[in-house]
Amino acid sequence: MGNSRVNVRRVAEMAGVSPATVSRVTRGTVPVSPELRERVLRVIEEHGYKPSHFGRALAEQRHGALGLVFPGLSGPYFSELIQGFEAEALETGDSVLVLASHSRADTDATVIDLADRVDGMAIHGGTVSTEAIAKVADQIRVVVMASESGPAQASVSVANDSMKALTRHLLVDHGYRKLAFVGTPDGSPDVTTRWQAFLAAHKAARRKPPAEPVRVGLQQSDGAIAAERLLDGDDRPDAVVCANDETALGLMLSALGRGLRVPQDVAITGFDDMPMAALARPALTTIRQPIRELAATTARLLADPLGQPAGDIVLPTELVLRGSCGCGGAP
Amino acid sequence: MGNSRVNVRRVAEMAGVSPATVSRVTRGTVPVSPELRERVLRVIEEHGYKPSHFGRALAEQRHGALGLVFPGLSGPYFSELIQGFEAEALETGDSVLVLASHSRADTDATVIDLADRVDGMAIHGGTVSTEAIAKVADQIRVVVMASESGPAQASVSVANDSMKALTRHLLVDHGYRKLAFVGTPDGSPDVTTRWQAFLAAHKAARRKPPAEPVRVGLQQSDGAIAAERLLDGDDRPDAVVCANDETALGLMLSALGRGLRVPQDVAITGFDDMPMAALARPALTTIRQPIRELAATTARLLADPLGQPAGDIVLPTELVLRGSCGCGGAP
DNA sequence: ATGTTGACTGAAACCGGTTTCATGAGACCG
DNA sequence: CGGTCTCATGAAACCGGTTTCAGTCAACAT
Numbered sequence: 001m002g003n004s005r006v007n008v009r010r011v012a013e014m015a016g017v018s019p020a021t022v023s024r025v026t027r028g029t030v031p032v033s034p035e036l037r038e039r040v041l042r043v044i045e046e047h048g049y050k051p052s053h054f055g056r057a058l059a060e061q062r063h064g065a066l067g068l069v070f071p072g073l074s075g076p077y078f079s080e081l082i083q084g085f086e087a088e089a090l091e092t093g094d095s096v097l098v099l100a101s102h103s104r105a106d107t108d109a110t111v112i113d114l115a116d117r118v119d120g121m122a123i124h125g126g127t128v129s130t131e132a133i134a135k136v137a138d139q140i141r142v143v144v145m146a147s148e149s150g151p152a153q154a155s156v157s158v159a160n161d162s163m164k165a166l167t168r169h170l171l172v173d174h175g176y177r178k179l180a181f182v183g184t185p186d187g188s189p190d191v192t193t194r195w196q197a198f199l200a201a202h203k204a205a206r207r208k209p210p211a212e213p214v215r216v217g218l219q220q221s222d223g224a225i226a227a228e229r230l231l232d233g234d235d236r237p238d239a240v241v242c243a244n245d246e247t248a249l250g251l252m253l254s255a256l257g258r259g260l261r262v263p264q265d266v267a268i269t270g271f272d273d274m275p276m277a278a279l280a281r282p283a284l285t286t287i288r289q290p291i292r293e294l295a296a297t298t299a300r301l302l303a304d305p306l307g308q309p310a311g312d313i314v315l316p317t318e319l320v321l322r323g324s325c326g327c328g329g330a331p
Numbered sequence: 332m333g334n335s336r337v338n339v340r341r342v343a344e345m346a347g348v349s350p351a352t353v354s355r356v357t358r359g360t361v362p363v364s365p366e367l368r369e370r371v372l373r374v375i376e377e378h379g380y381k382p383s384h385f386g387r388a389l390a391e392q393r394h395g396a397l398g399l400v401f402p403g404l405s406g407p408y409f410s411e412l413i414q415g416f417e418a419e420a421l422e423t424g425d426s427v428l429v430l431a432s433h434s435r436a437d438t439d440a441t442v443i444d445l446a447d448r449v450d451g452m453a454i455h456g457g458t459v460s461t462e463a464i465a466k467v468a469d470q471i472r473v474v475v476m477a478s479e480s481g482p483a484q485a486s487v488s489v490a491n492d493s494m495k496a497l498t499r500h501l502l503v504d505h506g507y508r509k510l511a512f513v514g515t516p517d518g519s520p521d522v523t524t525r526w527q528a529f530l531a532a533h534k535a536a537r538r539k540p541p542a543e544p545v546r547v548g549l550q551q552s553d554g555a556i557a558a559e560r561l562l563d564g565d566d567r568p569d570a571v572v573c574a575n576d577e578t579a580l581g582l583m584l585s586a587l588g589r590g591l592r593v594p595q596d597v598a599i600t601g602f603d604d605m606p607m608a609a610l611a612r613p614a615l616t617t618i619r620q621p622i623r624e625l626a627a628t629t630a631r632l633l634a635d636p637l638g639q640p641a642g643d644i645v646l647p648t649e650l651v652l653r654g655s656c657g658c659g660g661a662p
Numbered sequence: 663a664t665g666t667t668g669a670c671t672g673a674a675a676c677c678g679g680t681t682t683c684a685t686g687a688g689a690c691c692g
Numbered sequence: 693c694g695g696t697c698t699c700a701t702g703a704a705a706c707c708g709g710t711t712t713c714a715g716t717c718a719a720c721a722t
Contacts, residue, residue, distance in 0.1 A: 219606065348701080
């Protein structure tokens with residue numbers, strides 16, 4: 001097939017025009033007389049000419065790609081993130097370059113390296129050092145997700161403080177006395193904030209501070225690991241607040257598998273409201289966060305050539321009460 | 332900071348050499364006399380020069396990026412896939428450009444569009460039409476994953492026929508009489524093959540053909556949906572064979588949530604052997620497939636400039652018997 | 663009839679590297 | 693001492709578009 005053996009100059013030559021005109025026709029930026037336009041289009045059609053991405057990128061000084069950096073974790077959260085981000089990027093004709101691997105040691109270097117292959121970069125909280133972010137932001141536009149903004153970059157995150165309302169609900173409305181928290185503060189800004197809200201709610205309700213968090217990751221298997229530590233002993237908590245739905249569901253599966261009843265023997269809550277949360281039995285009490293929206297907003301900030309509305313954008317979250325915390329008639 | 336305002340010619344000028352020499356120093360392809368090399372390196376250091384990705388890509392006719400196309404699904408499977416792919420790509424200095432969105436309607440167009448931004452493309456089975464693959468393969472190297480190879484592209488997949496051994500185990504070793512299959516054949520080549528193996532095992536054991544598959548997706552929530560169809564009626568199956576671990580775990584969670592015992596009331600099996608499978612209670616009987624290896628092999632085929640060992644590479648899988656099928660002392 | 667304006671168009675510069683090719687110098691061989 | 697070979701090096705071509713700048717021509721106003 002007439003493939004990429006032809007370039008602008010060849011096309012121009014064959015159409016009897018200048019390369020400039022060919023470019024004007026393909027881009028459609030400047031009017032071209034119908035006659036020439038027609039001639040050019042015919043040649044393009046016949047020879048299957050397509051402007052080279054290389055040449056165009058060089059000339060425009062634009063990669064047409066956005067970077068997306070996130071911790072190499074499994075689960076619906078990051079899938080949703082990618083898709084939300086990508087859908088928005090496609091809107092503007094950008095491609096998405098992901099960085100998900102994680103030796104943690106050389107992540108910084110890799111990210112900095114990535115910086116000159118993309119026009120903008122979205123970095124998920126808890127993946128890259130502050131210095132590396134600064135270096136990248138020095139070169140291209142950066143938006144951090146689920147984290148705090150910095151001097152050179154905006155941020156998009158969600159209202160993690162709903163966790164306070166959820167904790168309060170468990171303590172006050174249900175009267176649970178002993179709550180456990182599953183997740184690793186410091187692991188990510190999100191979890192840190194949720195843990196702090198958890199603490200704050202205890203304080204606000206004048207309860208004594210809760211036990212140390214069960215420091216595990218954010219995957220479903222981590223919920224199962226947490227189950228071993230929380231459910232097998234004698235001092236089982238009344239309710240377990242998990243940093244996300246994944247761990248909550250892992251924990252629930254383990255609890256049920258041990259013959260415990262949820263919420264009678266142990267209440268469980270999550271964070272995310274992923275599809276499975278509503279379908280579990282009992283359905284999972286959780287906090288809904290707009291993941292897609294988070295990603296899409298980030299992509300939009302990166303793509304928008306207009307001024308950055310600097311600072312932090314915080315998307316709303318919503319407490320979703322279902323059976324697993326003890327609410328509702330049917331468990 | 333001395334940023335990208337400088338280019339080869341500037342550096343060359345300042346170092347008192349030709350651009351060619353600068354290039355030779357940065358690439359290290361051809362020996363340069365110690366003196367000049369030193370001078371050039373000093374200038375580079377002082378002005379923070381870094382070769383532009385644009386210029387280099389254009390000159391080398393190489394993007395330094397690989398494409399990865401997969402269905403926009405959640406879950407550990409695809410996370411693992413991305414990471415395995417990316418880890419391998421980083422090895423060779425390539426970036427990874429993903430396409431995960433799925434309007435299905437314009438996916439073909441998007442994929443073809445992506446083809447001239449990358450040097451090679453990995454396409455997951457069941458995402459793109461054969462014609463689109465052909466078009467892309469006409470332009471760049473293509474490897475399909477978890478699918479069959481085609482005239483112009485190699486493939487990497489796993490031995491799905493272990494599903495036959497698993498089914499036989501349930502029918503013969505455990506003597507279950509009524510098996511159900513959860514998953515949508517035709518949805519993806521993987522599921523198709525697994526379903527066929529499931530059928531073949533019935534035939535080989537001289538059992539009457541099983542019921543129609545429960546046609547749901549591959550996510551955990553789909554397992555919960557399948558549960559509604561399979562577990563609530565009177566004609567509950569003895570054992571449910573799921574197309575992957577995700578759905579199996581969703582189903583198990585639903586079963587336990589309904590007060591059913593696994594495997595006594597219903598046995599459940601999966602496919603993948605993801606981390607959660609071993610940690611569930613009861614632990615999940617499944618088939619282990621090397622997802623990372625699948626992705627890494629694919630990336631290697633794409634990056635390797637040497638001749639394509641055309642045809643299909645099939646990676647081995649392994650039957651993993653645990654409690655959920657009725658094996659083992661402890662459930 | 664002449665100055666002005668506006669719309670198209672092409673030549674040339676530009677984006678930033680890499681690589682071929684020719685040359686000059688020094689080393690080695692006879 | 694002359695011829696050949698090797699090696700480092702620079703000039704120039706090349707990769708493939710986009711855009712500025714200047715110029716042509718026709719329409720329009722005065």
